[in-house]
Amino acid sequence: MNEVLTLVLHAALLIHIALLAVCVWRVWRGENAIDRLIGADLIGTLTLAALVLIALITANSIYIDVALGLAALGFIGTIALARYIADQQIF
Amino acid sequence: MDTFLQIVALLAVVLGTAFSMIGVLGLIRLPDVYTRLHATGKVGVFGVVLLLVAAPMLTPLSFGKALILIVLLLIGGPTASHALASAAYRIGIPMHRAIRDDLAAQLYREDVK
Numbered sequence: 001m002n003e004v005l006t007l008v009l010h011a012a013l014l015i016h017i018a019l020l021a022v023c024v025w026r027v028w029r030g031e032n033a034i035d036r037l038i039g040a041d042l043i044g045t046l047t048l049a050a051l052v053l054i055a056l057i058t059a060n061s062i063y064i065d066v067a068l069g070l071a072a073l074g075f076i077g078t079i080a081l082a083r084y085i086a087d088q089q090i091f
Numbered sequence: 092m093d094t095f096l097q098i099v100a101l102l103a104v105v106l107g108t109a110f111s112m113i114g115v116l117g118l119i120r121l122p123d124v125y126t127r128l129h130a131t132g133k134v135g136v137f138g139v140v141l142l143l144v145a146a147p148m149l150t151p152l153s154f155g156k157a158l159i160l161i162v163l164l165l166i167g168g169p170t171a172s173h174a175l176a177s178a179a180y181r182i183g184i185p186m187h188r189a190i191r192d193d194l195a196a197q198l199y200r201e202d203v204k
Binding site: 004016022035046055059065068078079 | 094101104105107108111114115118119124127128131134135138139142143145146149157159160164167168170171175177182184
């Protein structure tokens with residue numbers, strides 16, 4: 001059972017890294033600014049998922065702290081960039 | 092009991108990875124900014140939350156942190172998606188084969204298709 005779990009966790013981490021590469025391609029070749037911003041937001045979310053998977057693989061909960069900081073900062077960054085694109089100002 | 096928790100965590104990891112794959116597939120294949128937002132919202136809400144449900148079953152120390160992160164994702168993810176959709180509508184990105192636009196009638200903006 002333990003070997004199966006390790007194998008599935010490593011496979012999920014590899015899949016998430018491949019999905020990150022797809023999102024980087026999407027940010028590079030986006031149609032418009034909002035499209036690229038969606039890709040950047042999705043890069044943040046998938047990095048969060050990869051950090052949680054690394055925490056599961058190494059059985060070390062310090063990576064969940066890193067994911068917590070990344071979630072808070074990525075949320076604020078996405079909101080600020082969306083407001084800047086829509087209104088041409090942040091405040 | 093330990094094997095049962097491992098099986099539940101395994102199912103949660105597989106289901107969360109499947110949600111992430113479907114979300115990125117929607118980001119590539121869907122024709123429009125708004126429909127792409129509909130697909131990528133699922134990655135933040137279902138994919139990562141299911142991985143975080145699996146986290147306390149395998150690492151015994153991280154229950155409170157995983158709960159805080161789940162609450163933060165459930166509040167922050169839909170808010171970011173709404174902000175992106177609002178920004179896309181306000182700079183006038185067209186919808187793909189839209190039949191009607193109720194928000195334009197609400198805002199008295201007939202110039203936005």
